[in-house]
Amino acid sequence: MKMDQAGQAESAAPDTALFDYLPTAADYDKARTRFSLRTRHGLTGGLWLPALFGAAIITTRTLSWHFGTARTIGVSVVGVIALFYVRQRVRRNRTRTQYEEHAALGRCRTTLTADGLTTTGSSGENSGTTSWNTYPWWFETPDLFVLTGSAEYFFVVPKRGARSPEDLVRARALFAQHLRRV
Incomplete structure (x- = not known):
């Protein structure tokens, strides 16, 4: 099975959401600003x-x-x-350091499942799996899903990377099930 076919099969699973994107510094700046100014924890x-x-x-x-x-x-x-x-x-x-670490992976593929999230870089060699316990909170902007535990650390998943609108719905459901919205 080719990588695209595997991604489509993975995306079709009812409890899995797939995002394929290139991280940008603006995404992380928006996440930091939104957290600091519009969440109870940031304020x-x-x-x-x-x-x-x-x-x-x-x-x-x-x-x-x-x-x-x-x-x-x-x-x-x-x-x-x-x-x-x-x-x-x-x-x-x-925030800039977090972006640079994420951007070093190149084009990212983040898979959200009931167990947590897995991000793989464009080379396929750089991969990391994180359980939902790492990020107790999440919030959403018009362009981003942001997982966080403090003003010091964010994991940004741009909505533009969703393979389909159903992936956005599945991501929200997974976040709601495992994390607290702020």
Whole structure:
């Protein structure tokens, strides 16, 4: 049986969805942005910033007694801005690294089954199987299915790679059965 015939037979199984795609950096950027701005887990991950502001105010108040108000406020403002900048850069770099690891496989073929997902690179040699336990959450955008466990790690499956509309339906059913939607 040829690879295309095997893929069609695999895609026809009722509990299997097949995606064949080339990963892009834009997919991972969209996933990170969507997670950070539109999910409860992404938004609550940002709650430490208000706590940081509270700590900065207390620290500023305390230090201003010893070093003067203007100097302390200036240092605090610069520190908070630097923290925002560094945090965003770290997230962007982690997402870019994930994309590069995925893109190194070349054209990807991801098969979703009741046991988990298997991704194989274009050479057929680079293959990895992951159980559903690795990703506790999933969400969907108009273009992507995204599996995640935190703001630090994503597995992106572009919908453009679905072999048929039925694969999209099967993927949603598998995700709903094994993962929590966020």
